[in-house]
Amino acid sequence: MNIRRARAEEAQQIIDFQIDMARETEDVTLDRSIITPGVRAVFDDESKGWYFVAELDGQIAGSLLITFEWSDWRNGMILWIQSVFVAKEFRGRGVYRALYEHIQTLVNSSDNYVGIRLYVDKTNTNALQVYEKLGMDSQHYGMCEWIK
Template identity: 85%
Template sequence: MNVRRAQAAEAQHIVDFQIDMARETEDVTLDRNIITPGVQAVFDDESKGWYFVAEVDGKIAGSLMITFEWSDWRNSMILWIQSVFVAKEFRGRGVYKALYKHIQQIVSESNDYAGIRLYVDKTNTNALQVYEKLGMDSQHYGMCEWIKP
């Protein structure tokens, strides 16, 4: 398995993953006309985030996006994992684990980053088990949000 930063030429693949993820996890149909430029914006402006992909036998098996949160408490960035998706045919084969370990290594080897966070739906027990198995703590913070209608 090879984990690496995604390339702009792979944007459409990530768009397809995001459409599949929204449908599968939240029964939401994303508008391709909105998500396509949304994904492209990340490739056009690295301050918005970075995409990573995991390849198995040359095929993209999964992806995630990293965004940034400044922590004044730690005087460094927290990397947020978002938009996680592993294609069905590759699930249970350690694809997310490889992506996570790659991000964890980036954080461990840099003084610029303090840690890793992610959002997870409380009802997504499979994802919670995976994240906790990798040593992430889901007990410390809750999350509140307001998204304009």
């Protein structure tokens, strides 16, 4: 399996993954006219984030988005994992684990990065089990949000 930064020409695959993920995990239909420029904006401006992909059997098997949060408490950047998706035909083959371990290696090899966070729908028990199996703690903080 090869884990790498996604390329701009792979944006359409990531857009399709995001539409599938929202439908599957939250029964939400994303508006393609909004998600398309949203994904492309990440490729146009690295300060917004970075997409990573996992290649398996010559195909993009999964992807995730990294965004950034400055922590004054820790004097470093926390990498947020977002928009995780693994194509159905590749599930159970360690795709997410490989993506996560790649991000963990980035954090461990840099003095600028101090941790990894992600949020997960509390009803998504499959994802919670995967994240906890990888050593992530879901007990420390709750998340509140206001979205326009």
